[in-house]
Amino acid sequence: MADPTPPREPATMVERISPLAGFAGVSDTRLRVREIPFLRQTNLRADPGKVPPSLGLRLPMEPGTWLRSGGADVLWLGPDEWLVIGDVDLPRSEDVAVTDVSAQRTTILVAGPGARDLLAHGCAIDLHPSVFGPGRCAQTTLARAQVVLVAGEDEEFRVLVRASFARYLADWITDAAVDY
Amino acid sequence: MTGRERARPGDGTALWDSPEPAASYDVVIVGGGGHGIATAYYLAKNHGITNVAVLEKGWLAGGNMARNTTIIRSNYLWDQSAGIYEHALKLWEGLEDDLGYEVLFSQRGVLNLAHSLQDVRDSVRRVNANRLNGVDAEWLGPERVKEVCPIVDVRPDARYPVLGATYQPRAGIAKHDHVAWGYARAASAMGVHFIEHCEVTGIEVTDGRVRAVQTTRGRIAAGRVALSAAGHSSVVAGMAGLRLPVQSHTLQALVSELLEPVHPTVVMSNAVHVYVSQAHKGELVMGAGIDAANSYRRRGAFHIIERQMAAALELFPIFARAHVLRTWGGVVDVTPDASPIVGLTPVGDLYVNCGWGTGGFKATPGVGWCYAHTIATGEPHPLNAPFTLERFTTGALVDEHGAAAVAH
């Protein structure tokens, strides 16, 4: 197949610039915000019944959840769509669509005891720990940007945002953080 | 102001009678909104047809007539639209004298702002079309916009900067209730019956012709039935087996407290979904965008209002501490091409007037005039002839998405 391999980290040392390079973030006891740049991300599309075992990944089938498998974090994005965060090579096939989206979104870490309250300013879903605790993820909107929100342990949230919206969202978070 | 004496609200002048419905009328108008009332008036005045009943399910002119933001203008893009709206504007200009009633018609001008290069192209295109159609229109750069309305923020580094505006000096506002009451009073004096709290529940069609309407106040026979029930057009037309290409949506508006005069004109912005004027008593009257989903509810979603406020403050930072006193919604019916449907139907003696979307108020005199002509003669007036139902089959749409204040 004349299918090109998606661009990876190049052999030569060419400067990579993340969408939020230079973002000061927030560093406080109540709230920590920073970019986690350059995560390898792969979009995976397949019918849940047609996922080949050879994929080597366990896929979360419950909507709005994520799990760790094969050294990667696998996020449920839709009934036939997952986002794989991690350095894994996934084979494309007739039943499985694979798209490299590493640079499509960057990741903002929002963490600390004030994280939920900060996110609630811009996010309409219920972020209560009983509803959106560790292991949950959601595609939703934060402020006026679409995001993938991932709840981790210890009040750590990853906010995946499209690269072109990243500065807007970082500005918004910085502005909202003045109350925390 | 001319010498002719005008009545006005507050002076206690009798407005309209509330008779019991008669057994039959030459013309039954379904819907006692501005269009229905004006149509009755012109049926009586222009065509001598006075055996007319206007049936209103609630209180007279309590639908969109009571809920709109009263903007009057005729600067539409296409010839067909300019024709009927300009006819309306000319009637507005003589309306107080014609009705002998004060309607507070104020020709304070309307600015339609342009925020992108494409807005500018579209605006210039519309201005030039307007002028060639005899509609007053100018293109103003940001500095001129500032002269006409000093409180508009024209800083070039705004998120959506004001790159200019179209300006129609003859445009303006009027007091919606007064308009309805003035028309009703004049029509009532010529013998038209206004029957409130009379909901039409069925339309009798026999052998392809309309015969009567069933109402909550009994059966009323009718020589002709004219539908004019904006927002509920589909429901009412459905009673006669007629399907319309319209969808009903909630459109919201709001009003502030009374404020000292700051806003001398009317400003509309399609791009950010705001239109605002300051009414004669001092309140800011503002319209928002429509709710996306079909709805017959007169309450819209609050996030539309929040968005509207954000957009308003981008244009008018001075409004920051003004207060929203009251919000409300109306139900508008929207067509695929954002133009109305006015004319005959496949049912004999049944006429339809609907689909004015967010723009019905300004057309009130014009559509009343033309619809009355259509009903009286059985043929469309030349000005509403383009607004047929058939255009959706032929494809000869009158696409006014660019001219409506709200993107449908």
Place this chain on the structure above:
Amino acid sequence: MTRRRAGHEGQVLRFTFDGRAYEGRRGDTLASALLAAGVRRVATSVTLGRPRGIFGAWTEEPNAVVQIERPFPEPMVQATTIPLYDGLVASSLSGQGRLSPGPDPARYDATHAHCDVLVVGAGPAGLAAARAAARTGARVVLADDRPEPGGTLPDTAETVEGRPGAEWALAVAAELRALPDVRVLSRTSVIGYYDHNYLVAVERRGEDAVTRERVWRIRARRVVLATGAHERPIVFSGNDLPGVMLASAARAYANRYGVPAGRRAVVFTTGMDDTAYDAARDLAEAGVEIVDIADAREGRLVTAAIGDGDEGLRTVVIGERGEGLGAMTGSREVEADLLLVAGGWNPVVHLFGQAGGELRYDERLGAFVPGDAARAVQAGRNVVVAGAARGATTLAECLADGETAAASTPPTSLATPPSPSGGWGEHVWLVPADDETHHFVDLQRDVTVADLRRATGAGLRSVEHVKRYTTAGTAHDQGKTSGTLTSAIVAQVLGTGIAGLGTTTFRAPYVPVSFATLAGRDRGALHDPVRVTAMHDWHAEHGALFENVGQWKRPWYYPGPGEDMEAAVLRECRAVREATGAMDASTLGKIDVQGPDAAELLDRLYTNLMSSLKVGAIRYGVMCRADGMVFDDGTVIRLAPDRFLVTTTTGNAAAVLDWMEEWLQTEWPGLRVRCTSVTEQWATVALAGPGSRAVLASLAPDLAVDAESFPFMTWRDAEVAGIEARVCRISFSGELAYEINVSWWHGLALWKAVQATGAVTPYGTETMHVLRAEKGYPIIGQDTDGTVTPADLGMGWVVSKSKPDFVGKRSFARADTARPDRRHLVGLLPEDPDALLPEGAQLVACERLPEPPVPMLGHVTSSYRSAALGRTFALALVSGGRDRVGERLHAYTGETLIPVTVTHHVLYDPEGTRRDGRPDTSEGARHDG
């Protein structure tokens, strides 16, 4: 001057009202501080110019609406709800507020909350409800608009569970605050009750808070409305004078703020309940002399309040009622500076009404109460009303009601308000007189009984009409004091029942909210997201001016020193036509389309055939809506037999992806295709011009760039500037051109590398537009307006004749779409080669304009000065335009007519000789070394 009861001597705060300095105490409202300072007149009425004083004690206040001057001007605020702060400057108004032109320095924001139970109102019923709910472990939000909990408990000084009410309330609130899943919001007004139990509240955090006001968007499984009741006035002559006050308000000033509102008071009560007597007792304890109590049950009514100017009330006239309301026998004049009015209670049903709850007129209460609450529950609005808000009249009832309201099933007896202890009085709305021009119904709008009679006299029968005719109920308090009165008096005048007349509609917001509060954080740069590309900073640093395209910022042009736009664009155009230019094309939408049926999907959505495209090749395509009108265009790259990369216009990226998904999911679920947005995965540099091959060759030494190895409309993977890249040979200018795609992370590095060749001129969207227009390529949305078909654009070649169907095909056969006089895209050459037509100019056939209406033939969609053509030119949509080539038309500019000649729309290199570049071109190469 200050009269303050013992026990209320808090911290002194200084404020200014109407230019005079005063002192108040912490805990005061502006109103209580003014009363304590002996200020009687606080406003002038809007129409009649009458002096007005403080009438209420909280949000029901119709009169004391003032202008805040400092710290920042705010118009029309109820003095009764302004917490006093040091340095407050306010002034009286006469019905109109003033806006400040200066920028509002305060911050505002919004947030979201979710709960099992939202309790609105922290009075006895609300606190009881919240406590009961919280004790079950429910997630509870308790919102109350006052600074301290307890509702009217601090006003009435009643005891609860054996302790002073205010103290009890603080204790309950403290208990609630200590629970992790309970949120107690004070100074928070719930202003709107929307569908699906979505309520909006505004928290007033204070002038010193980081965020001054905050909007709470609350989604609640269950709502308990414990919103209390407002006392109702009685209408009589002169009832608007300063010194006439609701009895409950005077009681609140005495008990909550320690401020006796006068020295000698008369009480006027309908005897609906005993609260007027309680108020009299409390005021007497506060040192106010109660000189008379006119109780309607005893046939004694206040017929007039008489006073003057700023001092307000001086004399109260009390009449003895004979037979019938109209006949008054005898009268007594009493000297008084305070007249307490107690006309019964109106349950605060605003939010319930907003929720769609039906109201019922309760004869005994003389008020509208929640009717069929069960119905509201059925409609998916799990809402119960508790306490005074549903007609409960005693503290014990309110507490019990609150407990029940929090239960999992709503109480069944909601529609039956309990009865008061002292029996029911009669309803007195109005003490009539021959002259009712000073009988005020709506104090703020100066609406009198005479006005109501005029409205009904004009034939109006609906309370909505009367409201509109008189403006009653449309002011700041939104009819909180006047609403029921208006209905009752109109009913009385018309001789009909109040129940049938009903009320006007309750609309949000319950209390006024400033625009800025609702705008929240979405102001300025955060008003709408700004989308930027990976190369944005370079553009900005190099002086680019930007064009907004949707939410994107795109470089518009790069003016050099001393250059205006025209000069810069001519230079950029020349660079591309004669050498090499580079543009940031990253904003184009990109969609990865994969799956065995990918080609089939594209065949159905594009007007032309995509399945025949070879792997490695690229094809231009057009999409139409089902109505046959052009919707988007772009290139389609075949990556593999079962994989394509589709590009869209910048503004339509999301719409096209949605469009594909809609068809796939809702019409053709059998097609095995997956669409994924990769717009930001790639950064794209467009390299255009005869020198572009050499530039590319210098950056990608391993790539065979000669025309034979790398033909037009093909793509290659290659390393460019040391970066893995996909290079597409496509052109939007007619010149030899490439689009180099790399990971977003490397976009800036690629751009810099291209610039570092020294052979490349950066160009912006304006130059791109000129170049494509010279070639007659339309811009969707500029040369089209949603009413244009591919054939209209002269692009019949892009419409497949062989495919049985594609979206839009059927519409081409409609009568109107087949008309020969449809508007076609053509070129225009002004006869004066220096005349630049305004975009949007209309085209007419005539040389001189006749009287309007003038027939129009079309309009100019694009117009430029062309470096390559050495003249101006334009594109236009012209009726039957292709049949008019060679014709002379006139472009109307609003002032003049400019003669133009219609031409074919491709004006530059119609033979397409330049797309492979000039073999000898080496301008780029010269800079290689």
Place this chain on the structure above:
Amino acid sequence: MLLIPCPWCGPRDEAEFGYGGQAGVAYPRDPGALTDEEWARYLFFRDNPEGPFEERWNHSAGCRRWFNLTRNTATNEITPISPSGDASPPGNVATGEVGTASASWDAATGGPR
């Protein structure tokens, strides 16, 4: 702000969704065989009842799935649909008859359908 029950993601705010209008209007099997009038029915005519309305929504800011639900346009009451994980197939072809394109437009005999 309506609360729209996405069959996959659960209830979400209306602002996360795109609205798709009437459900069950299928693309005609052979558009070329339709009269102009029949084609116009498909293009432009949709039901607009005041009451229960089966309509399409797209969770555009979430899982991007299209689905149908029934909402009362007079009250906004939404009829519960299958819980997530068991969503009925969305879309136009899944529901009832094949659209309205073939419906005759005969007002005198009671209109379409």
